[in-house]
Amino acid sequence: MLRQILRYVLAGLYFLAGILHLVTPAPFLTITPGWVPFPGAVIALTGIAELLGAAGLAQGASLQLRRAAAIGLALYAVCVFPANINHFIQDMARPDHGLGLAYHVPRMFVQPLLVWLALWTGGVTDWPFCVRKR
Template identity: 35%
Template structure:
């Protein structure tokens, strides 16, 4: 089981680092998803990217893993308004991402809790 957890940890770390880098490489993918009430969307996008990269890196090292996992959880909770906004606009952003309405609900109700639980696995010392 430890081997599966270790592989899971590295997969999660890599996914967050890649997602974070993507905020810089393709900001146009994220900006339309920001609810209009979020101030300075460009800055928020870059801050999210920095957070994802740093937290992903932090997951790799035992000394920072626990705090990085808690940081991932807090970051995922901070992303909830984006998921809710996506549902409010029927999972379709004009001239951007358009998915079936159920896709927004799947992201919010299934995928998001799985990501939270996955990060929670690493909040304990191992």
């Protein structure tokens, strides 16, 4: 039951993030690393990826589709991690330190948690709740 609730919560968060990427891309463009080609298109595609991942994760009929969406969202969270690092660096370089360490340090730890949460809620892994019998 907890897994299902968190699956819907995570899908909802990714859905909102996807909408934000498409409707207000400017904040995401400012934290996109300079080496990312065609940043506007990349931001739009990330929004679409979030929406598709959310839809796949939220549906209940096909375990295969849900697992594929979970893997996609986990990979997505890994791929956008450089933007989080870039945002951290940009903020810390500002005289006022932007959002500060109290925001950025927890954010760095949340990203791997999002990877795991997508995989767990999508039914890809049971770790660490599974116990193997030998």
